[in-house]
Amino acid sequence: MTENQTTKESQLIEIIENQIEDSNPAIVKETLIRLMMSGSSRQDTIEMMACALSLEVYDIAENDNKFNLKRYTNNLRCLPDLGFMEE
Numbered sequence: 001m002t003e004n005q006t007t008k009e010s011q012l013i014e015i016i017e018n019q020i021e022d023s024n025p026a027i028v029k030e031t032l033i034r035l036m037m038s039g040s041s042r043q044d045t046i047e048m049m050a051c052a053l054s055l056e057v058y059d060i061a062e063n064d065n066k067f068n069l070k071r072y073t074n075n076l077r078c079l080p081d082l083g084f085m086e087e
Contacts, residue, residue, distance in 0.1 A: 012050040012057070025069060031076045040080060048079045055084070 001009075019028040028049065035045040052075035059065045075084045 009050065012053050013046055016046050016049050016053060025073065027073050027076050031079060035079060038080075045079075048082065049076060051082055051085055052076050052079065 016028065019025065020032055023029045031049060032042070032045055035048065036042060040048070052072060055075065056067055056072050060067060078084055
């Protein structure tokens, strides 16, 4: 992993941590609890949630779109299945 990739991953994780702390959107904290209760570690859970967030960040940066809360919520609900990453 390059330094740039590591920085981007760290930034995504920081955003997820802030969303959890603020419960905004609430689905982020709900997803954390749900996945941890099903046996995922906190670190694995945060990394999976960062995957869902990365799609939104990419869409904003590359396509000049607005943040799609509905898609983000749907992708969080799909976790731990990461099938949405292939679409």
